[in-house]
Amino acid sequence: MISLDHVSVSFGGLKAVNNVSFDIPSGRITGLIGPNGAGKTTLFNAIAGHVPVTSGRVLLEGADITKLKPHERAALGLARTFQIPHEFSRLSVLENFMAAAAAPLGENVLNVVFRRSRFLAEEEAVTRAARQTVRFLELDRVSDEKAGNLSGGQKKLLELGRALMRAPKIVLLDEICAGINRTLLAKIADKIKELNTGRQLTFCLIEHDLDYVSKLCDNVVVMAQGEVLTRGSAAEVRRDERVIEAYFGGGKYEGRA
Amino acid sequence: MEWTGLFFYLVSFLIASGIYAILCLALNIQWGMGGLFNAGIAGFFAVGAYASAIMTTAPSDKHLGGFGMPVPVGLVAAAVLAGLAGWAVAKICVRLKSDYLAMASIGIAEILRLVIVNAERVTNGSLGIAGIPRPFDGWVQGRAADLLFLGFVWVIVAAAYVVSQRLHDSPWGRTLRAIRDNEAAARAAGKDVERFRLQTFVIGCAIMGVAGGLTAHEFKFLSPAATEPLMVTFLVWVMLMAGGSGNNKGAIAGGLGIWAIWSMTEILTNQLLPPEWITRSSYIRILLIGLLLQFVLQKFRSGLIPEASPPIRFKGD
Ligand SMILES: Nc1ncnc2c1ncn2[C@@H]1O[C@H](COP(=O)(O)OP(=O)(O)OP(=O)(O)O)[C@@H](O)[C@H]1O
Ligand SMILES: [Mg+2]
Numbered sequence: 156m157i158s159l160d161h162v163s164v165s166f167g168g169l170k171a172v173n174n175v176s177f178d179i180p181s182g183r184i185t186g187l188i189g190p191n192g193a194g195k196t197t198l199f200n201a202i203a204g205h206v207p208v209t210s211g212r213v214l215l216e217g218a219d220i221t222k223l224k225p226h227e228r229a230a231l232g233l234a235r236t237f238q239i240p241h242e243f244s245r246l247s248v249l250e251n252f253m254a255a256a257a258a259p260l261g262e263n264v265l266n267v268v269f270r271r272s273r274f275l276a277e278e279e280a281v282t283r284a285a286r287q288t289v290r291f292l293e294l295d296r297v298s299d300e301k302a303g304n305l306s307g308g309q310k311k312l313l314e315l316g317r318a319l320m321r322a323p324k325i326v327l328l329d330e331i332c333a334g335i336n337r338t339l340l341a342k343i344a345d346k347i348k349e350l351n352t353g354r355q356l357t358f359c360l361i362e363h364d365l366d367y368v369s370k371l372c373d374n375v376v377v378m379a380q381g382e383v384l385t386r387g388s389a390a391e392v393r394r395d396e397r398v399i400e401a402y403f404g405g406g407k408y409e410g411r412a
Numbered sequence: 413m414e415w416t417g418l419f420f421y422l423v424s425f426l427i428a429s430g431i432y433a434i435l436c437l438a439l440n441i442q443w444g445m446g447g448l449f450n451a452g453i454a455g456f457f458a459v460g461a462y463a464s465a466i467m468t469t470a471p472s473d474k475h476l477g478g479f480g481m482p483v484p485v486g487l488v489a490a491a492v493l494a495g496l497a498g499w500a501v502a503k504i505c506v507r508l509k510s511d512y513l514a515m516a517s518i519g520i521a522e523i524l525r526l527v528i529v530n531a532e533r534v535t536n537g538s539l540g541i542a543g544i545p546r547p548f549d550g551w552v553q554g555r556a557a558d559l560l561f562l563g564f565v566w567v568i569v570a571a572a573y574v575v576s577q578r579l580h581d582s583p584w585g586r587t588l589r590a591i592r593d594n595e596a597a598a599r600a601a602g603k604d605v606e607r608f609r610l611q612t613f614v615i616g617c618a619i620m621g622v623a624g625g626l627t628a629h630e631f632k633f634l635s636p637a638a639t640e641p642l643m644v645t646f647l648v649w650v651m652l653m654a655g656g657s658g659n660n661k662g663a664i665a666g667g668l669g670i671w672a673i674w675s676m677t678e679i680l681t682n683q684l685l686p687p688e689w690i691t692r693s694s695y696i697r698i699l700l701i702g703l704l705l706q707f708v709l710q711k712f713r714s715g716l717i718p719e720a721s722p723p724i725r726f727k728g729d
Contacts, residue, residue, distance in 0.1 A: 205596060229602035241597035243590040245658070247721050253583070254590040255601040261583025262603075264611050268578050275725075278583060282726040299721075317601060 452521025460621025494621020658719025
């Protein structure tokens, strides 16, 4: 479980995230929705350690991780994707997946120069997992292509695949579905459900498609203007006046009263 | 007579270009694989050159030591001291983004070189260190010794190549290239970016130090003039860009090819230019080399032998 305890993030004078507190409960699929600029991505960045919080705390299973570096949070089982794809552009698709995996033996510089037999088994397992990920995301045809040459949708799939290669406990997915075709979308939704029920993975996903969110998420948090507007089941949230206002009210929303 | 002259011109050409090949491999680890912009190659090269010279010369009252050690010991000292210098610089600078790292490394390398010039008790200042031995000195004399030294240099080129290949083709190298391509995503994938950069910088600088040491043994004499940034930093960058940044074979090809062209431009400028210009000919040669690099990069954007992903070792299902 991730707990946010009065988290704020400011950029200069702009309060992108303002005093946000909520939990991402373990073993569930939590949706995070809200209009453009609501602060959703910034909140993910704060959870994963990519931007410092101005105030407040981030807790993982009760432990304060606010001061940890991103790679230390990743080592605790936290994985995230980026809304704007952050591919390793000059690595092939397969290599992108392999690079995302944990490989402590093969990343030891003495091993790779002097004791090369030590990481072979690990590397074989990494290769196998990467190939499975390629196949699952239907990227077989571009497996050896440099990731920088992929299409926008393919780069989104790459983001998802890298997060899954981490064998994580908690996965933060930032608009993973934008620009991906329908059949593959359904397949990804099935996979998320399967990982959630089968392996008890915790998900938090940002999406703008409310139908997709309703289908997947058992609870939904709504953000607007850096603050949490409301939370509840997808159906509850969709009926909420303030949510409708925030999404369709075109700036009339004055929730700061 | 003509032919033996040409033959030994070729020998000294291959010695010098072998040393450049080592420098290119080192820069390729730092920049080609790691994306670290080291603009201070000459500084680490100088540390290695003086370390090996002082370790291997006979005792002298003109400079520190010498300690009369065998050449391989000198080269190990060169690697260790240059690596330590690289470690110190990396500790201060690797957090910096690439353009700032470039500026910082130029500055620090120049400081290193100035210290060397001015620390007369240690280095004998601008008068330099004489009587630097070569390996196998007692065994053979004269031109046969040149041949033997040529072999020695290229054995080290081969060793540097093997190490570079192992680094490149390994999970370590893959992670390093991932960090180069996207730092934030590498962090999100659990990679300790600072650790990888520190290792990369130290390894590269240590190899640059070995190249510096070899240069001292090549000329048997070392003065600050041998560590000119123009001849070290600038030329090595041109070589790597032209040969193929990210590719170890490209690095070696760039070292050989650009050194061949550089040597030919010397003949050209010495024959064609009016005598009063010849003293300034190196600037004209730089201009020529710069133009050549422009041309190469127009035709081959990633250099002559571009970066390629290593083969995947396991077919696996
Ligand atoms: N690095 C940054 N520097 C300055 N301002 C930033 C930075 N990152 C985000 N912001 C600002 O913070 C606010 C929230 O941005 P954020 O990306 O979190 O929104 P979002 O909810 O993810 O929106 P979208 O649905 O469009 O992705 C925006 O006004 C944005 O301009
Ligand atoms: Mg966003």
